[in-house]
Amino acid sequence: MAPGELERYLHDHIPLSRAMQVFVLSMGDDHVELGAPLGPNINHRDTVFGGSASALGILAAWSLLHVRLCAVGVEARLVIQRNTMEYELPIAGTFSARSKLDAPHEWQRFLTMLTRKRKGRISASSVLAYQGQSAGLLVGDFVALLQ
Numbered sequence: 001m002a003p004g005e006l007e008r009y010l011h012d013h014i015p016l017s018r019a020m021q022v023f024v025l026s027m028g029d030d031h032v033e034l035g036a037p038l039g040p041n042i043n044h045r046d047t048v049f050g051g052s053a054s055a056l057g058i059l060a061a062w063s064l065l066h067v068r069l070c071a072v073g074v075e076a077r078l079v080i081q082r083n084t085m086e087y088e089l090p091i092a093g094t095f096s097a098r099s100k101l102d103a104p105h106e107w108q109r110f111l112t113m114l115t116r117k118r119k120g121r122i123s124a125s126s127v128l129a130y131q132g133q134s135a136g137l138l139v140g141d142f143v144a145l146l147q
Contacts, residue, residue, distance in 0.1 A: 001067050006024050045090070
């Protein structure tokens with residue numbers, strides 16, 4: 001999947017991503033990095049609304065799992081089960097979220113469980129960044145269900 005395809009998928013299937021004006025900065029086997037401007041995500045203090053920061057982190061982590069599942073030809077319903085979010089700095093402009101698997105060695109076990117039990121769980125996280133600094137951390141547990 002190419003970055004433009006992922007961006008279109010997000011905008012078409014997760015309307016919040018379009019409203020937030022989310023864009024794909026980069027993607028690879030081990031990460032997806034999304035960005036968003038301040039304008040549609042602003043709060044009353046002229047910084048990014050916490051819900052938008054959290055949403056971008058979730059979208060980046062979800063996107064990594066979605067892209068990896070697509071790469072191996074697995075169609076599954078992928079949902080977040082739980083997450084925690086730490087806010088480290090106020091964000092007053094365009095920001096990003098770069099995702100990674102928390103335990104890359106668990107990927108194969110995740111796929112095996114998904115195939116055998118039609119359900120698999122895996123953790124992914126996203127580091128939020130603003131002006132080259134870490135601005136937050138999202139850690140999420142995701143569940144995939146075979147359709």
